Amino acid sequence: MKLTYKQTELKPENSFLVKQERKPCLDHNWHFHKEVELIYFMKSSGTRYIGNSIGTFNTGDLYLIGSNVPHLFKNDKVNSFYRVLKGDSVDYIVIKFDPEFFGKQFLSLSECRNLQLLIENAEKGLKFPKMISKLVHDVMIELTQTKGLRSVIGLLKVLEVLSTVNNFTSLCSEVVVNNYTNKERERMARIISYLTENFDKKIELEDVASIACMTPNAFCRYFKKRTLKSFTQYLNEIRLRNACKLLIEGELKVSTICYQSGFNTITNFNRQFKSLMNVTPSEYISQYINGLAS
Structure with a gap:
């Protein structure tokens, strides 16, 4: 496992990344990137490493990870998701957006105060309750098939829900961002x-x-x-x-x-x-x- 910088590849017509991935298993490198990451596991489980936090992740989990925070989601080798069996696959949606995507003036609006706090809190790695995952499930599915202004509106819908949540879990005791040489x-x-x-x-x-x-x-x-x-x-x-x-x-x-x-x-x-x-x-x-x- 190697800590790597992952370059987010965007299509010319897109300002942020949203995609749904289905694959036999997760076995990624420990990595970081400039973008804030929202990841929703519709089918998977294993061990997660976010900043200095270690824990398990499961189907229905929703995480928001701040800019440059090292992280890794990995299926355990004894886990059924690690076996390439018929009908067994990992299914998740990932959204990545630049922390300055909306612009400083937009985030400085009084109406966006909760959104600004959400992005700041993401530097500690956030886990949301499954009831919140259910609330944004349909919007995130729709986002994978939406283009243009509707996609930006869809992203705002998801973040608006997350910004009103008080019972999220901060995974890191302190802000841990990747400032390594x-x-x-x-x-x-x-x-x-x-x-x-x-x-x-x-x-x-x-x-x-x-x-x-x-x-x-x-x-x-x-x-x-x-x-x-x-x-x-x-x-x-x-x-x-x-x-x-x-x-x-x-x-x-x-x-x-x-x-x-x-x-x-x-x-x-x-x-x-x-x-x-x-x-x-x-x-x-x-x-x-x-x-x-x-």
Whole structure:
């Protein structure tokens, strides 16, 4: 996985990008771009990385990601979306627009105050409730087939709905935008790639520091400055998000999930899980089952 700058290719007649993608699986690079991105998953699930936030994404999820915020949506290899089976595919709509698309004068209008705040808040990465996804579902579908002024009006309709939402989730604790040099991008890409591909194994601090060509102490300071999280905290979050996915699937015992997620003792696993999720693994399963039944 490599952190890359993704150039958004626009048709001459378009000022912003909107497209619907259907494919067997998602397996993109960790990337960033100048445009603000609105992405709606109509069919998919896996792990998301937005700024310094790690979590899962599922069908019906809607995200707004700010300009130059590194992000990645990736299907897990054990996920059914990763298997090229008949009828199984990823289906999502993505919209990308320049943060200055509407112009400073337009955004400075008192009527656009909420829209301006929405774009500013997107720098932390926003996740909207599924009820909001349902509200904009039809408009986003229509946007994929609309041209000219109607497409701009459609985009404004979607953003108007999102700008009135108060119960969105800010995914990053602080604004995390990509201001890395080329050398730093390559270094961070190597680090994140190593962690996401090997989280289920024993990972020594010295090994990751050597990938970054640093001493362990220098690496810890560097990583904390760039991600706003300690190396251990970041690694544990990757492991625990994987554990959450396995718990929901319900096919393995908690003890098995503990070791398959990279933890070496069930006691440490339970303690870290409770610290991040505010519930025990068993309580997490119960909440999920009760949520399905309600």
